[in-house]
Amino acid sequence: MRLLFYFVPMLLLQYCFLGSLAIATFKNLTTDQSALLAFKDHVVDPRGILTNNWSILYPVCSWVGISCGVRHRRVTALNLSDMGLGGAIPPHLGNLSFLVYLNVSYNNFHGHLPSELGQLRGRLKFISFSRNKLSESFPAWIGVLSKLQKLGLRNNNFTGPIPNSLFNLSKLEGLDLRFNNIDGGISSKFGNLSKLEKLNLGNNNLQGAFHLLFLCISAFACLQNSFLINKIQNSIFRMTLALCKTWSIYFFESNNLCGPIPPTIFNISSITVITLYENQLSGHLPSLTGHSLPNIGLLSLFKNKLIGTIPNSISNASKLHTLELSENSFSGLVPNSFGDLRFLSFLNLGNNQLTTESSIAGWSFLSSLTNCRNLTYLALASNPLGGVLPSLIGNFSASLQQILAHDCKLKGGVPQEIGNLGGLIALSLRNNELNGTIPTTVGRLKQIQAIDLQNNNLRGTIPNDICHLKGLNILSLSENKLSRHIPQCLVTLISLRELYLDSNELTSGIPSSMWSLEYILQINLSSNLLSDSLPSNIQNLKVLTYLDLSRNQFSGDIPVINAGLKDLAYLSLAGNQFEGPIPESFGGLTSLESLDLSENNLSGKIPKSLEKLLYLKQLNLSHNRLEGEIPTKGPFKNFLAQSFLWNYALCGAPRLHVPPCKKLNNSKGSKKTALFVLKYIFPCTISTILIAMVIIFIVRRRNKRSTKNANQEVLLPLATWRRTSYLDIQRATNGFDECNLLGKGSFGSVYKATLSDGTNVAIKVFHLQLERAFKSFDSECEILRNVRHRNLIKIISTCCNIDFKALVLEFMPNGSLEKWLYSHNYFLDILERLNIMIDVGLALEYLHHGHSLAPVVHCDLKPSNILLDEDMVAHVSDFGISKLLGDGGDSVTQTMTMATIGYMAPEYGSEGIVSTKCDVYSYGVLLMETFTRKKPTDEMFIGEMSLRDWVNKSLSGELTQVIDANLVRDEQSFFVKVDCLSSIMHLALDCCMESPDQRIYMTDAAAKLKKIKEKFLDDVASTK
Secondary structure, three states: OHHHHHHHHHHHHHHHHHHHHHHHHHHHHHHHHHHHHHHHHHOEOOOOHHHHHOOOOOOHHHOOOEEEOOOOOOEEEEEOOOOOOEEEOOHHHHHOOOOOEEEOOOOEEEEOOOHHHHHHOOOOOEEEOOOOEEOOEOOHHHHHOOOOOEEEOOOOOOEEOOOHHHHHOOOOOEEEOOOOEEEEEOOHHHHHOOOOOEEEOOOOEEEOOOOHHHHOOOOOOEOOOOOOOOOOOHHHHHHHHHHOOOOOEEEOOOOOOEEOOOHHHHHOOOOOEEEOOOOEEEEEOOOOOOOOOOOOOEEEOOOOEEEEOOOHHHHHOOOOOEEEOOOOEEEEEOOHHHHHOOOOOEEEOOOOEEEOOOOHHHHOHHHHHOOOOOOOEEEOOOOOOOOEOOHHHHHOOOOOOEEEOOOOOOEOOOOHHHHHOOOOOEEEOOOOOOOOEOOHHHHHOOOOOEEEOOOOOOEOOOOHHHHHOOOOOEEEOOOOOOEEOOOHHHHHOOOOOEEEOOOOEEOOOOOHHHHHOOOOOEEEOOOOOOOOOOOHHHHHOOOOOEEEOOOOOOEEEOOOOOHHHOOOOEEEOOOOEEEEOOOHHHHHOOOOOEEEOOOOEEEEOOOHHHHHOOOOOEEEOOOOEEEEEOOOOHHHHOOOHHHHOOOOEEEOOHHHOOOOOOOOOOHHHHHHHHHHHHHHHHHHHHHHHHHHHHHHHHHHHHHHHHHHHOOHHHOOOOOOOEEOOHHHHHHHOOOOOHHHEEEEOOOEEEEEEEOOOOOEEEEEEEOOOOHHHHHHHHHHHHHHHHOOOOOEOOEEEEEEOOOOEEEEEEOOOOOEHHHHHHOOOOOOOHHHHHHHHHHHHHHHHHHHHOOOOOOEEOOOOOHHHEEEOOOOOEEEOOOOOOEEOOOOOOEEEOOOOOOOOOOOOHHHHHHOEEEHHHHHHHHHHHHHHHHHOOOOOOOOOOOOOOHHHHHHHHOOOOHHHOOOHHHHOOOOOHHHHHHHHHHHHHHHHHHOOOOHHHOOOHHHHHHHHHHHHHHHHHHHHHHO
8 A cells, every 4th residue: 555655646647648748749849840831932833842741730750951959859851952943042041950961052042140149059960052043141150050060152142251160061061152152261170170071162262371280171172262371381292291191182273372392292102192283383393212102003294384394203103094284384304204104095295395406316205105005195295395296106006096296396207007006096297397198098097087187298099998997077278289180989988077178289070979968067178279160969968057169260140058057057150150140049047157159150139048047257259240238137137338349239338338229210010910919810810828727727637637646736847956166065065074973873974054045955965985985876866866756855956076975965854753753852752654655655756656667676675765845845855765666677686785774674674675565664664663563674573573564463462561651642632643653553563574476565655644643534534
């Protein structure tokens, strides 16, 4: 009884304690809920993500972007990145007292960071407000967040100096303040941040001298500011480097560092990379002792102000594979000791003042370099080397791919031994004083893609041996003394994109075979002795952008050139003997920017059709026999008198220095003409129109049914491609900034870019070091050039150079289906997923059956290759490994399969058999993944169990166990949704049958999915 007397009060006390704890927990969670709802009410939410999800109808911990702790059930993480939110950041976040993780990056917030966030000092470890539009001074209150480990504020507009309070963050490991307007000096107190591992202060306005402790913060510090440094003190470096013996990488590129390079920097044995390029460093390159940099592989010092000779002791860096010393002021001889660098693969000494000895032996350093059996890149360009290119150049190994020796004052001839370099891809000897003939041995350079011998004194003919170079992309023989005819066999160079033969002594006509190079981009044959007339099949060059035939002896009429040359931007026929009128068809050259027809015998009027050339900026019609009124509309509003000088009888505006046009008074004649038209021509015209309308009506009715079956409403005309230069792409991607990187694949990387006209695009840059990337680029070009559909990604432009290939694609702002399926910040309901899969089905139906070409097999269908535009319309992308089946062929066999595991049809993976049924199989897998939210490569699918087997077993009554639970949350239409999902899974299994013959066709699959959608919409409507 006494025990009971003590036990009962203790029990009551415990219940009271637990009850109060539950009330406190509920109260605290209510505080978090109130803070988040207040936050939602004060921000701009254009996508409605928070508006539609953050509701008191659901528990706080289930809201989008919210994570709660297991113990206290309080909000511990808030991830609102990339939700399109805007406005000022409200102070209510400061009430989330248990918050550990805060990520609001990639949004449009502006203004300042509220100081109330300093109330989160007890637990907050991670903050990211990167990529917003925040401004005002750097927040000083951040220094109170004693637990903070990572702080990201990059790509904002913060100003002012870094506050001293920041250096109180003793646990800070990562600090990223790039791309702001932070100024002031670099404080020595950075040394207080003892745990700092990654520091990035790039692209600000910081200035001042280095402090030794600051230099030792991190081996990976990226310092890209405008440092105003007068001198790098050797004494500081000696002390600093003593503390940095564990460094392996030394990055100080793209600054304004000046002064000499301290020799002590080369005493750190652990360093493997030194990059000091694009600075203002001066003085000599220090000599290397026998113990200097024994492990260094990359030394990059280009674009500085270094002087003196390159020390022979450079060979002590025995593991060096990359050496870049270009764009300095090095002088003296090229060291013979380079041959001791056995691992050397990349050597760039261009743009210096290096010389050789006066004799032929002055190029003896090449003999030493031939010992570098791994050398792939040799650049000696823009040095006053002089001398003669010796025959020993043929002793390099097959690994040598590029020789750049232009602007070197070379004399003598091109040695025959150049043909020994079987691995050569690019040869540039332009702007020298070479003479003799082009050696026939160039025909042995089977891998060559670019030959540039421009501006020399080469004579003789263009050897037919050049026609053996099937991979030749650029041939430049301009400004020499080459004679006789242009080889007919150039037609065999199917890879040729740029041909420059201008300023020579070539005679005869242009061989007719030239106009068969349908993919050539630029042709310059100006300033020769070419004659004859121009054939009309010049318009076969469908992608031509530049054509210069000026200063020759061409005669006859200018051929009619229609819209076949729709990409032509530059056309010059000046200085010839053309006669007759300017063709009206020139108005179809819609891309034309420059047109020069001066110094010919052209007559007649200037065609009004030229007013349609909206891009035309330069026009020269002077020194002809043109007459009549000068057009006034379109680009003619901007042209000056110089465009029309010395013609026969032109008239127009006074600003053009021509007489005004006379207005003829023919009122009586006009009346007679009008009466004739009304009496005779008008009735005939009306009758003709009525008959034509009747015929069109009958034909349309007859073809109405076939039109519907062919899904013509989703077809689009072939794209009008425009070629884009590498410079345009570099500018559009901000120098391929990783900030614009959308994703990486096995063949290339995709960047978001903005073209000069403000258009947002996606640019796919191919990794050309992979042989398959070349094929991938060609495959995508071939497929997307010939097929067009609403649900296929569209090529806007291409860039194809010797060392750079890229596709410019339409930008899909809503990303990939994979992002929407697996990101917690996004959600697709059943109808949205159905619409996407119907879009994909229509695209595949078109590829397999809906165009005039042979069937196209995509071969790599998966969520990451399904892209969504602003209206959530799906577009199938990435045709890098697609196959175009032969005429009448149902399948092909290939030796290597490159599709993605899990989506690959069995016969493709085991036997390499490719057919349209492979895509059907992948489509079935994609259907299952889209509605189950399970990848076919999920770790649960091991052994005999696969996604297909898992779904198949569930159809016996456990479907709700496999479908995405988020799709059936609404109880009101639960059974309607389950019925719809069951039909979808049955269709998916029909697509994924083991045997290709048992699978349905994409035409049937797309039609069935449309019917499933229609039934679902009817059933939902009936439940309301």
